[in-house]
Every structure is written in structure tokens, then in C-alpha cells.
Amino acid sequence: MEIEQLEKVASQVRRDIVRMVHGCQSGHPGGSLGCTELLVALYFERMKLKEQDGNVVFDMDGRDEDLFFLSNGHISPVWYSVLARRGYFPVSELATFRKLDSRLQGHPTTHEHLEGIRIASGSLGQGLSVALGAATAKKLNNDKGIVYVLMGDGEQQEGQVWEAATFAPHHQVDNLIAFIDLNGQQIDGPTVKVMNNRDLGAKYEAFGWEVISIEEGNDMAAVTKGLYEAKGRLGHGRPIMVLLHTGMGYGVDFMMGSHKWHGVAPNDEQLAAALAQLDETLGDY
Amino acid sequence: MKKYTFTEKKDTRSGFGAGMHVLGQQNPNVVALCADLVGSLKLEPFIKENPERFIQCGISEANMIGVSAGLTIGGKIPFATTFANFATGRVYDQIRQSVAYSNKNVKICASHAGLTLGEDGATHQILEDIGMMKMLPGMTVINPCDYNQTKAATIAIADYEGPVYLRFGRPVIPVFTDADQKFEIGKAWMVNEGTDVSIIATGHMVWEAIQAGEILEAEGINAEIINIHTIKPLDEEAILKSVEKTGCVVTAEEHNRIGGLGDSVAQVLVKNKLVPQEYVAVNDSFGESGTPAQLLQKYGLDAKHIVEAAKRAIARK
Numbered sequence: 174m175e176i177e178q179l180e181k182v183a184s185q186v187r188r189d190i191v192r193m194v195h196g197c198q199s200g201h202p203g204g205s206l207g208c209t210e211l212l213v214a215l216y217f218e219r220m221k222l223k224e225q226d227g228n229v230v231f232d233m234d235g236r237d238e239d240l241f242f243l244s245n246g247h248i249s250p251v252w253y254s255v256l257a258r259r260g261y262f263p264v265s266e267l268a269t270f271r272k273l274d275s276r277l278q279g280h281p282t283t284h285e286h287l288e289g290i291r292i293a294s295g296s297l298g299q300g301l302s303v304a305l306g307a308a309t310a311k312k313l314n315n316d317k318g319i320v321y322v323l324m325g326d327g328e329q330q331e332g333q334v335w336e337a338a339t340f341a342p343h344h345q346v347d348n349l350i351a352f353i354d355l356n357g358q359q360i361d362g363p364t365v366k367v368m369n370n371r372d373l374g375a376k377y378e379a380f381g382w383e384v385i386s387i388e389e390g391n392d393m394a395a396v397t398k399g400l401y402e403a404k405g406r407l408g409h410g411r412p413i414m415v416l417l418h419t420g421m422g423y424g425v426d427f428m429m430g431s432h433k434w435h436g437v438a439p440n441d442e443q444l445a446a447a448l449a450q451l452d453e454t455l456g457d458y
Numbered sequence: 459m460k461k462y463t464f465t466e467k468k469d470t471r472s473g474f475g476a477g478m479h480v481l482g483q484q485n486p487n488v489v490a491l492c493a494d495l496v497g498s499l500k501l502e503p504f505i506k507e508n509p510e511r512f513i514q515c516g517i518s519e520a521n522m523i524g525v526s527a528g529l530t531i532g533g534k535i536p537f538a539t540t541f542a543n544f545a546t547g548r549v550y551d552q553i554r555q556s557v558a559y560s561n562k563n564v565k566i567c568a569s570h571a572g573l574t575l576g577e578d579g580a581t582h583q584i585l586e587d588i589g590m591m592k593m594l595p596g597m598t599v600i601n602p603c604d605y606n607q608t609k610a611a612t613i614a615i616a617d618y619e620g621p622v623y624l625r626f627g628r629p630v631i632p633v634f635t636d637a638d639q640k641f642e643i644g645k646a647w648m649v650n651e652g653t654d655v656s657i658i659a660t661g662h663m664v665w666e667a668i669q670a671g672e673i674l675e676a677e678g679i680n681a682e683i684i685n686i687h688t689i690k691p692l693d694e695e696a697i698l699k700s701v702e703k704t705g706c707v708v709t710a711e712e713h714n715r716i717g718g719l720g721d722s723v724a725q726v727l728v729k730n731k732l733v734p735q736e737y738v739a740v741n742d743s744f745g746e747s748g749t750p751a752q753l754l755q756k757y758g759l760d761a762k763h764i765v766e767a768a769k770r771a772i773a774r775k
Contacts, residue, residue: 233531234531234532234533235531235532236532236533240531282559282560283559283560283561284559284560284561291531292527292528292531292556292560292562293555293556293559293560294555295555296551296554296555298520299520299524299552299555299556300524301524302520302521302522302523302524302525302527302528302552302556303524303525303527303528303531303556304528305521305524305525305528306524306525306526306527306528306529306530306531306536307528307529307531307532308528309513309525309528309529310528310529310530310531310532310533310534311532313489313510313511313532313534314532314533316532332520333518333520333521333524333552336516336518336520336521337518337521337524337525339516339518339521340515340516340518340521340525343516344513
């Protein structure tokens with residue numbers, strides 16, 4: 174897909190995010206908006222997905238296709254929107270986000286059998302381990318698919334992440350690309366103030382990972398280029414870590430760069446102000 | 459009363475290792491994981507024959523649970539193994555979210571459960587694991603009673619789709635069940651029929667219950683002994699059928715009296731048929747260092763205590 178088309182999808186995904194969060198007056202818009210380019214680029218351009226007659230099809234095992242895991246499950250709005258827009262489930266279902274009897278739970282789950290989701294996430298620090306297991310299963314199955322996993326930067330404070338970070342190079346899991354959403358914010362404030370992660374790139378390198386950076390994580394061309402580069406480094410005995418520099422709340426001026434919009438929903442006025450900044454490219458749900 | 463004899467004593471963890479050896483040969487999807495306790499879990503035969511299907515996780519139990527959950531995506535059947543303390547309490551949230559809530563086909567296989575781990579003391583003697591694991595929706599909880607039953611259970615859970623907690627232990631105890639038994643998840647095993655009291659036991663306590671039954675018989679008391687190897691789902695029918703006959707119950711488990719087999723049985727009785735119940739269990743305390751026999755005696759879990767509990771239960775009828 175051309176960059177321009179991917180950007181159009183991203184604009185619609187951002188509209189979906191703010192509308193979903195507004196619709197239930199809860200959820201996490203900031204991180205969702207910041208990771209929009211990554212998820213759109215993955216699902217609409219880079220990932221090899223199982224398709225039948227031009228439509229994506231979902232099965233839990235995900236053999237011979239690329240897999241994506243969202244470890245920081247609270248940014249579910251961006252994932253739900255991208256999955257729906259890619260065709261995994263009806264776009265109209267986005268209106269049920271976080272409401273009673275919905276398959277779109279506050280945090281992603283397999284429990285409601287939502288197409289596209291393969292593990293529950295929300296309690297932080299677990300997704301990298303799960304992705305390593307899925308990548309190992311692919312190797313055992315002689316399956317050439319790639320496993321992608323996204324984590325938050327605040328999430329790097331969880332101890333389990335570093336258990337997984339030690340495991341991956343030891344077992345040469347080189348069919349996996351992990352991302353850290355480096356937006357520098359977490360619930361209680363800037364990450365450097367709450368609990369300074371210091372140099373995450375140096376840490377992962379010291380653990381034996383190959384580390385690359387995407388400095389402009391909200392520039393679609395930069396993201397697709399970075400993903401291409403990451404993919405090119407697979408298969409050489411080392412797991413790949415991509416440091417994705419994003420802006421929390423990117424695309425909605427008053428939400429940008431502040432932890433205040435980590436988990437707060439816009440009111441009616443704020444919604445209108447946000448939507449005015451985002452083109453409706455694919456039709457609202 | 460049926461007499462149970464034995465010719466050898468073995469540890470239940472070796473039954474697990476033997477079961478894994480069989481699974482390694484029979485089921486190409488079975489993958490073993492361990493957190494730096496290969497020798498303790500008796501995994502050497504499996505690893506020797508299937509090195510590519512063994513994943514050493516190091517001392518990182520949380521990651522091991524997550525990797526196991528991920529392995530199921532792609533059709534593998536992971537057996538995640540370590541000591542019971544580190545397989546449950548240490549990684550409860552990982553099991554809750556990535557395994558139970560996600561309904562992943564992970565087998566959590568835990569050795570050194572309970573007091574009879576012995577000399578290592580209370581840091582390792584988990585007495586709360588059955589409670590924690592049975593509270594998780596969808597989790598099957600199994601605590602077999604000897605080497606042969608543990609081996610059979612290990613083989614059986616590979617064919618069952620869904621998360622399982624398999625609990626076994628370190629001490630050598632009599633091997634008294636059949637070598638070629640068929641293990642049915644959720645089905646109680648009638649050890650001995652009787653009329654005066656139902657002794658419902660799990661794990662290492664089954665052998666203690668058998669011995670208690672012999673002591674009681676000598677005193678003219680006819681005890682029915684039931685092995686509940688599957689604590690969840692519980693064979694309610696077998697329990698109710700037994701108490702219809704005997705009118706009172708003793709539950710015996712190597713676990714805290716809070717939240718274990720006894721409480722599961724009590725729920726069945728409260729709902730269906732109120733009869734006196736006596737608990738043989740650890741009285742809401744931690745353990746300590748000692749030999750298994752010393753600990754069972756001190757914490758009130760040996761045959762003698764089951765006999766006393768049976769008499770109390772009968773007196774309350």
C-alpha cells in the first residue's frame with residue numbers, strides 16, 4: 174500500500190480511537206494515538222496474514238502467517254480499530270467497546286473469541302514471554318512466519334520483561350521483532366521521573382539483542398522503512414528490538430505529549446475538537 | 459476390606475518423569491519447560507530423547523509461564539515444570555492472565571508440594587497451591603497419590619485440552635496402585651468400600667488413609683476410603699453416594715485446611731447433604747524443616763490423626 178493510503182487509514186483509525194473512548198467515557202487514547210502508524214503499517218503493509226478470497230481469516234494457531242501480540246493491552250482501541258478496518262470483524266462492533274456483553278473488552282482477551290486476538294493482555298510485562306513462546310512454536314513447526322510484539326516504555330519496569338529479554342538471545346529467537354513504544358510517559362508522569370528506565374537500547378544490546386531505532390514513530394514513511402530494515406535483520410541468531418519514538422496522543426493537538434491523556438476520555442466538546450483535526454477517510458462506524 | 463500391599467517405594471515426581479518419557483515418545487507436540495530444576499523434576503529421559511523439545515528457562519518462572527502460553531499458539535502442548543511454590547504463588551498473575559483467562563492448553567507440573575518436601579522448610583513447602591489454582595476459572599487441579607498414578611495422570615493430561623495444574627511431591631512413598639491403570643480426570647477412585655465413615659483423601663494422604671483404615675478395622679470401624687486425585691472438577695457424585703451410606707466424612711490433604719480439598723468437599727455437603735465433616739489438614743500455618751514423617755506427625759497429617767478424626771466424625775453423627 175502507498176504511504177498516502179496508509180496515512181488515510183491511520184487518520185480513520187485515530188477517529189475510531191477518540192470516538193470509541195468517548196463512547197464509553199473510559200479507555201486509553203494517548204498511547205493508542207501514538208502507536209497508530211505502527212499498527213497500520215504492520216497490518217496493512219508488512220505482516221503476512223492469512224487470507225481467503227481477498228479477506229483476512231483468523232484461526233488461533235496462526236500457522237504460516239505473521240503474528241502480532243500487544244503486551245501493553247491498555248492501548249486496545251488502536252488494535253481493535255486496526256483489526257476491524259483490516260476486516261477481522263465488523264467495523265460497527267467498535268461501538269460496543271468497553272460496554273456490557275461486548276467482545277471488545279477494556280483490555281484484549283481471547284475469552285470473547287474476538288478475531289485477531291490470541292492472548293489476554295493488560296496486566297503488564299507478559300507479552301514478550303508469550304511472543305517468545307509463539308516464535309519458538311513456529312520454529313518447532315518449521316513455520317517461516319514472523320512474530321511481532323509491542324510493549325510500552327513504562328512496562329519496561331516489570332521484572333518479567335527482563336526474564337524474557339535474557340531468554341530470547343540465549344535461545345536465539347531470531348524470528349521475532351519486538352517494539353518499545355518510547356513515548357516517555359506513564360500514568361503518574363514522565364517515565365524519567367516515575368522510574369527512569371535510562372538507556373533501554375544499551376540495556377537490550379547488553380542482553381544480546383539487535384537494537385534499531387525508528388526516530389519518527391509517527392511518520393508513516395519512517396515506520397514502514399524501519400519495519401523493512403528490522404525484517405532484513407531476522408534470521409541471524411538474535412532477536413530484534415525496535416525502539417519506536419512516538420508522541421503520546423499524536424494527531425490530536427491537545428492530547429499530545431502529556432501523560433494526562435493516558436487514560437482519560439474526551440468530553441463532547443473535546444471530541445468535536447479532536448475529530449476536526451482528523452479526516453474521515455474510510456467512513457465512521 | 460481390601461488389603462493394599464507394596465513391594466517398593468518411589469517418589470511421585472519420578473512418576474511424572476516416567477510419564478514425560480512416555481509422552482516424549484508418543485506425542486510429538488509435547489514440549490517440556492523447566493526453570494533450572496531438571497534433576498528434581500526427573501526430566502532427563504525426556505530431554506535425552508527429545509532435546510529439541512526441551513526448553514530450559516533458567517530461574518525465570520514468570521517468563522516460563524508466558525513462553526508456555528505462547529507455545530500453545532501453534533499447537534504445542536507445553537509442560538511447565540518447577541517446584542510447586544514457584545509454579546503457583548510466584549507466578550499467579552501470569553497463570554491467571556496468560557493461561558487461565560486466555561484458556562491456553564498449558565500443563566503446570568509442580569513437584570515438591572506440601573510439607574513432605576521436608577528439610578528445605580517453609581519457604582519451599584507450599585500449602586496454599588490447591589486453593590490458588592482451583593479458584594482460577596477453567597483450571598483443572600490434580601494431585602495423584604503414588605508413582606503409578608502420577609505417571610498415568612501425566613500421560614492423561616496431554617490428551618485433555620485446557621489448562622491443568624498437576625501437583626506431586628518429593629518423598630518416596632509406597633507404590634500401591636496399578637502400573638497399567640487408566641487415569642480418568644475428574645473421576646474418584648474407590649480405594650476401599652465401607653459403611654461407618656468416608657475418608658476422602660488426596661495425594662500423599664491416600665496411603666495414610668489406607669493405613670488409618672486398617673487401624674480402624676482392627677477397632678471394629680468400617681471406613682470407606684476414596685481417592686480424590688482430581689480436586690477440580692470434583693467428583694461430587696462419588697462423594698454424595700459415599701456419605702449417603704456412611705453419614706460422616708473425613709477429608710485428608712497435605713494443604714492448608716483453608717481453601718483445599720476439605721473446603722471443596724464441604725461445599726458439596728452444604729449444598730446437598732449435611733453430614734459431620736472433620737478436616738485432616740495443616741491448621742492455617744506455615745511448615746518447617748524436618749523429615750517428611752516427622753512433619754506429617756507434628757502437623758497432624760499422619761494415619762493416627764486420620765483415625766482420631768474418623769472417630770470424632772462418627773461421634774458427631
